[in-house]
Amino acid sequence: MSNQTAIAIFKAQKGYSRLFTAGLINGIGDRFTSVAVLALVLQLTGSGMAVGISLGVRLLPYLFLAPLGGVLGSKFPRKYIMIATDVLRVPVALTFLWVDGEDKLWLLYIASFLLAAGEAIYSPVRKSSIPLLVTKDSLLTVNGLEQLMSGCVLILGALSGGVVSMWFGPEAAFVMNAISFMVAALLIYGIDIPQNTNRVNEDKRKIGSPDKLKTKVDRQQKTSKTRALWILISGSITLQVIFGYELLVPMLNGLDNVLISVYAVQEFEAGDIGVGAFYAALGIGLSLSFFAGRYVTKGLLGVAIGGLMIDDFLLMSISVSNHFTMVFMLYILLSFAGGTGNACLDTLVMRETPSAMQPVIFGLLSAVGNTLLGLSMLVAGWLLEWMEPRALGFAGGAGFSIIAILLAGYALIRSKKSGEFTAPWKVF
Structure with a gap:
């Protein structure tokens, strides 16, 4: 993967370049709201539980609506599904303007839930549209670009969102999100965006015996x-x-998502700027x-799987560090x-x-991951009422090594039984 390859993709695939730009603008605006909401909740309540609830309600809709988005994406034009979810979220984004006290937190939670409901439908449809806009050989590069886009969203959205929220108030962030x-x-x-593709040879791909895969994929057309x-x-x-x-x-990522704001506001007393800096x-x-x-x-x-082992070390290091700059650098490595x-x-x-099934698969993955992430955030908010933030962060970090070992062990055991591949690090 290289810069030149990425530029070539943007030039050759105009559809993806527009999708990338739309995702960038959409994400930055949404991040403005996320930072403003977190800061507002902490200012109004100072409660870790309230932070957990505000983050958790944004992910719970994925349980039902992400699979729905996958089903819709396989039946209707994906472009119009994404347009509809964007337009319908405009008035919801402006609802936060009426939250001016702790007694209005219920309105904040409802608006957060509705914004997440739109994203739950939008996300799998968008992701499943990518293979329809680019070539198979460029998928890894494009998915790298998607991470680059997410990074730019956090840098521009989170950091500038913190500045805007501090200087102009959260109202400005909410209006910018609507725009x-x-x-x-x-x-x-x-x-x-093509609704369906005829890339039969590409759809009939899977690890293991090619003949076995072709038989199974062909059989899919005759079954439910x-x-x-x-x-x-x-x-x-x-x-x-x-x-x-x-x-x-996601069971552990929820802890980190809550703790990053708690670290910034309560441990380092850096306020909105601290929240924005850590997300940046x-x-x-x-x-x-x-x-x-490229490597x-x-x-x-x-x-x-190896990245999980690295996350373990980095999260535990963050939990014991007393220097804002050091934690900032560790978050960079963690996200990398x-x-x-x-x-x-x-x-x-x-x-x-297969391309026809990708909306459903991405919808299921989104539903499972984000629902568990939301529940984890709620649990994290509750645990913060009983545990010190740093102790919770250390325990969460240690859990990533256990998960990595479990996943690698499962892959090794199954591969020995099936003979399809020898080790997870040799897959593709």
Whole structure:
């Protein structure tokens, strides 16, 4: 992966360049609201529980609506689904303007839930549109660009969102988010996204015996969608490990998502700027992870699992550090490892899954991961009422090593039984 390759993709794939720009603008606006909401909740309540609730309600809608988004994406034009969800979120984004006291927190929670509901439908539809706009050979590069986009969103959205919230008040951030939804919808309107593809040879791909895969994929056309989905997942150790990843990792990621704001506001007393700075550090790491792609050509699953081991060390280091600058740097490294792993996992899903089924697969992954992440945030908020933030962070960090060992062990055991591959670090 290289800068030149990325530029070539933008020039050759105009549809993806518009999708990328829309995602960037949409994400920055949404991050403005996220930072403003977190700071507002802490100012009004000073409660870790309230922070956990405000973050958790943004992820709980994924349980039901992300699969719905996947189903809609397989039945209706994906472009118009994304446009509709953007436009409908405009009035919701402006609802935060009426939250002016602790007695209005219920309105903040409802608006956060509705914004998340739109994103839950939007996200799997957008992600499943990517393989329809770019070539198969550029998938890893494009997924690296997606991490770069997420990094830019955090850098520009979180840091500038903190500044805007501090200087002009959270109201300005909420208005800018509403505007960003409209701009993103206009950009997506100009994209021609095919509803279906005829890339039969690309769809008939999976680890293991090619003949076995072709038989199973062909059989999918004659069975129910549920049966076809079961055939797909049961025949791919890679997809099984990825689903395991989405079941286990979010349980600990929720702790980190709550703690990053608590660290900034309560441990370092840095206020809005501190929250924005730490999220910007995550953005820098995600942006840098794009350049790591040039060194990752094989063993994508092993890279993702290895990243969990690195996360373990970094999170425990963050929990014991008393220096703001050091924590800032550690968050960069943490996000770098996570972004590299996420690009690898998304690429594997796109390679393993027929294009017609990708909205459903991404919808399920989004539902599982984000729902568990939301529940984890709620639990984290409750635990903060009983535990010191640093102790909770240290315990959460240690858990990533356990998850990495479990996933690697499962992949090794299953590979020995099936004979499909020898080790997770040798996959693709």
